[in-house]
Amino acid sequence: MNFLGLRTLNDTMNRFEQELAAALAELEGRSLLRHLRNVDSAQGARVLIGGRSMLMLCSNNYLGLAGHPRLRDAARHALERYGVGAGASRLIAGSLDPLSRLERRLARFQGTEAALVFGSGYLANLGTITALAGKGDVVLGDELNHASLIDGCRLSRAEVRVFRHRDCGHLQVLLEQSRQARRRLIVTDAVFSMDGDCARLAEMVELKHRFDAVLMVDEAHAIGVLGPGGAGLAADLDLGQEVDVRIGTLSKALGSYGAYAAGSHMLAEFLINRARSFIYTTGLAPALAAAAEQALAILEEEPERRRLLLDNAEYLRDKLGRAGFRIAPTQTPIIPVMLGDERQALAMAAALFERGVYVTAIRPPTVPPGTARLRVTPTAEHTHADLDEVLTAFVESGRELRLIG
Numbered sequence: 001m002n003f004l005g006l007r008t009l010n011d012t013m014n015r016f017e018q019e020l021a022a023a024l025a026e027l028e029g030r031s032l033l034r035h036l037r038n039v040d041s042a043q044g045a046r047v048l049i050g051g052r053s054m055l056m057l058c059s060n061n062y063l064g065l066a067g068h069p070r071l072r073d074a075a076r077h078a079l080e081r082y083g084v085g086a087g088a089s090r091l092i093a094g095s096l097d098p099l100s101r102l103e104r105r106l107a108r109f110q111g112t113e114a115a116l117v118f119g120s121g122y123l124a125n126l127g128t129i130t131a132l133a134g135k136g137d138v139v140l141g142d143e144l145n146h147a148s149l150i151d152g153c154r155l156s157r158a159e160v161r162v163f164r165h166r167d168c169g170h171l172q173v174l175l176e177q178s179r180q181a182r183r184r185l186i187v188t189d190a191v192f193s194m195d196g197d198c199a200r201l202a203e204m205v206e207l208k209h210r211f212d213a214v215l216m217v218d219e220a221h222a223i224g225v226l227g228p229g230g231a232g233l234a235a236d237l238d239l240g241q242e243v244d245v246r247i248g249t250l251s252k253a254l255g256s257y258g259a260y261a262a263g264s265h266m267l268a269e270f271l272i273n274r275a276r277s278f279i280y281t282t283g284l285a286p287a288l289a290a291a292a293e294q295a296l297a298i299l300e301e302e303p304e305r306r307r308l309l310l311d312n313a314e315y316l317r318d319k320l321g322r323a324g325f326r327i328a329p330t331q332t333p334i335i336p337v338m339l340g341d342e343r344q345a346l347a348m349a350a351a352l353f354e355r356g357v358y359v360t361a362i363r364p365p366t367v368p369p370g371t372a373r374l375r376v377t378p379t380a381e382h383t384h385a386d387l388d389e390v391l392t393a394f395v396e397s398g399r400e401l402r403l404i405g
């Protein structure tokens with residue numbers, strides 16, 4: 001389909017539509033236009049797209065749980081007993097039991113006093129930051145933080161200071177400059193979502209203590225992946241008790257939807273009273289909570305899933321690197337294949353798609369200008385044969401586009 005053709009200005013459009021069409025045409029001219037792609041199966045190592053079985057290498061379904069029979073069963077049972085929707089905000093219509101159960105299990109999983117479930121990671125970050133920081137406070141965030149953290153900072157009305165990526169020297173300077181603040185809140189991704197590298201949590205904890213600041217860590221890509229039992233990066237570094245607020249999603253390795261903030265009883269109670277994205281939105285659907293609880297059980301019973309995931313990532317990262325692609329060396333399942341130019345990233349994704357491999361081109365504003373990439377993420381369910389197929393497709397496509405020799 002010719003999308004530019006569709007958006008060519010014509011006089012059947014009213015002024016509003018013409019303005020939108022012009023903005024979209026401008027995006028397309030810069031190779032920044034995005035489209036939805038229809039998928040006709042559950043998420044998994046392979047998905048069905050347009051009647052074709054495609055190798056899926058761009059989901060966050062790290063452990064292959066999104067389509068797992070036990071999650072489906074748990075969701076089905078909760079659906080039978082509790083119905084579909086939660087009815088209203090949990091503060092208004094009551095808190096359905098699967099959510100309370102999940103929260104107890106999450107607190108045990110994170111080794112915290114409490115956990116509070118939100119509708120999504122985006123909502124958890126928005127609500128938590130705006131509850132914890134306001135006028136007179138300073139929020140300090142890594143420049144590559146996830147958009148939901150950035151939006152939370154913007155919405156908080158606190159002063160926002162951005163430090164260079166993983167640069168704790170810079171963070172220290174900014175902390176020194178904000179001594180006048182009522183509260184200083186340090187906010188970071190644990191695993192950076194588009195780069196796969198990890199925050200320097202040990203240094204951040206040290207700075208947090210030195211400057212009497214509060215530390216909030218978004219473990220979205222670390223939960224189910226890193227640390228003992230998949231409890232995340234802070235747990236991996238034995239810093240769980242030093243981090244004041246940990247955010248985790250139920251939507252990535254845990255294969256469901258929703259998210260949580262984990263910390264003290266006081267934190268949970270405060271968020272129940274102050275986090276607007278908790279108060280003014282309907283509770284998470286009970287079937288999703290039940291599925292997430294089941295995912296935590298599988299995580300505990302089948303630790304080999306995490307090993308398979310990390311082995312697969314290492315296997316693919318190593319082979320892509322040897323084939324001549326520019327790969328950042330990380331310890332997580334996120335493998336960024338750096339291409340720089342948006343058109344090249346799109347061309348590479350299209351060439352891979354023709355060869356049966358689904359990887360989306362990641363472009364600005366998701367990543368900084370000039371750093372377009374393919375973000376490749378294997379799951380625990382891919383076999384080495386699958387990954388060899390992926391590799392062949394990469395090598396053929398890379399040669400066709402003269403990206404590798």
Ligand SMILES: *Cc1c(COP(=O)(O)O)cnc(C)c1O
Binds near residue numbers: 120189221249
């Ligand atoms: C995906 C992601 C989120 C958002 O989580 P959802 O549950 O998908 O809304 C938040 N933070 C980070 C770092 C993420 O990668």
